[in-house]
Amino acid sequence: MTVKDHLSRRGLLKGAAGTALVAGLGMPAIVRAQSDVIRFGHLTPRTGFLGPLGEYAVMAADLAVEEINAAGGILGRKVEILKEDSVNPQTASTKAERMVERDKVTCIVGEISSASCLTIAQVAQRTKTLFVNTGGNSDALRGKDCKRFMFHVESQNSMYVKSVGRSFMQEGLVKGKKWYSLTADYAFGHDLLSVAKRFMQANGGEFAGDDLVPTDATDFSAYLIKIRSANPDLVVLNLAGAQITNFLKQYAEFGLTFPIGGFGFDTALAWAAGKGNFVGTWPVVWHHLLETPGSKAFTEAFVKKYGKPPENQAWGDYIALKIIAQSMNELKSTESLQLVEHWEKGAKFDVLKTREGYFRDFDHQLMHEMYAVTALPADKIENEWDIFTSSGPVPGPDEPLDAIAATREENACTFPA
Known part of the structure; x- marks a missing residue:
């Protein structure tokens, strides 16, 4: 072994020992940090x-x-x-x-x-x-x-439909009435439409029309023309996200006055629609009021x-x-x-x-x-956030909490082993 080889091997061992020492010190510190x-x-x-x-x-x-x-x-x-x-x-x-x-x-x-x-x-x-x-x-x-x-x-979805559905029934907008629905064309919308139709069939209503709407749609004028022609008793939105905001703004611009509501909703979308554009009755899981x-x-x-x-x-x-x-x-x-x-x-x-x-x-x-919220008239709105009134809790205090949920028979679940 030459002196050069000896030094190289010695340096390698020293480096390895140093690495081991650092690893020995560092790894527990990392574990402790995690x-x-x-x-x-x-x-x-x-x-x-x-x-x-x-x-x-x-x-x-x-x-x-x-x-x-x-x-x-x-x-x-x-x-x-x-x-x-x-x-x-x-x-x-x-x-x-x-x-x-x-x-x-x-x-x-x-x-x-x-x-x-x-x-x-x-x-x-x-x-x-x-x-x-x-x-x-x-x-x-x-x-x-x-x-x-x-x-x-x-x-x-069943909880949303059954919650706001009670308000629609109290307002006489179900039995013997015709609804026109717009539905977001993806898993959420398809599922919600299915639940909505089940609710209507069980309570004596029918659909005057229902259209699937692409999730990237921003112009609702063609749908609004169809709604005006159908002359429904209620316009029902099964839309999602910014779709609801855009529709409500254009609904106001078209000057349509059919009662309106929805089965899926988020208050941020009402706030984005703004005073005078947000109308109707909607279900929510919670609200800030x-x-x-x-x-x-x-x-x-x-x-x-x-x-x-x-x-x-x-x-x-x-x-x-x-x-x-x-x-x-x-x-x-x-x-x-x-x-x-x-x-x-x-x-x-x-x-x-x-x-x-x-x-x-x-x-x-x-x-x-859950709760059903109803838009305030524009002249009753005092700020950009408090733009609706709310029902009491649904279900009521004398009902079990699962009164508005899908039953085992309506929506069977089998967990994998």
Whole structure:
């Protein structure tokens, strides 16, 4: 061995020893850093026609995490939230898998698109990772497409239809009446139309017409002409996202006066339509005018942080994160299966309403109260946010919470083994 070879070998050994020493010091530090936090994944659309709702979801998620950490975190550890734009079903699936496999999130929260919910749920089921859906409405997600590791804070379409349907019946807009519907041409809309037709058939109404509308449609003039010609008793919107805002503005411009309402709705879309354009009666899972202590505290904190009130999508993401944190602290565990079993046993939670909510064991739908809101006349509106009046909680205080939900017979779910 030459002196050069000896020095080279010695340097190599020294470098290896140094690397080992650094690894020995650094790796536990990295492990400690990772164990000091609990990481949540948050996926929701932040672009496209659902983007305006996704932004409220993100703001609410940030607020919830701030409050959870201020209260001591989870099991004494800080919560971090990784947020991504889900974009579309394929991208949502890819990002969900990356969050679980690479980023090691304990759970995934969010989404609005029912189609994307399904692809995320497939990842969650395969990896046995909890997924809490905060915005996808499709009954199919709680039925033929249900997954044991997926739970739903957002109400299913049946709950929306049955909630506002009660108001339509009280107003005499169902039995013997003709409806004209416009439906978003994707999974959510198709599912909602199916549920709406079931409601009408059961209550003596019929459809004068129903059109599927592409999700990228912005000009509704051709549909408005057809509606005027059909002369319906009620115009029903099964649209989503910015579609509702655009339609309401153009409906006002056309000067149509047929009663109008919808089975799917978010208050942000009414705010975007503006004074005088927002009309009709609509269902919501929550709204910022509720007088319960929890709702008032949430609204005040949101306004303080963002300068505007939260809308109903914000409620869903905020509540989901609070329920997860509460459950992990109660169970002293972050394991997904333990949370699944805990929720299936009927654990109850403050959902900022007059009654506590709980998840049904057979479809994982959160049982909670809903509301029907009706637009105020333009001359009664005092600010850009308080533009509607609200019904009391639906179902009423003397009814079970599942009175407005799909029954087992209407929407069968069989969880995979």
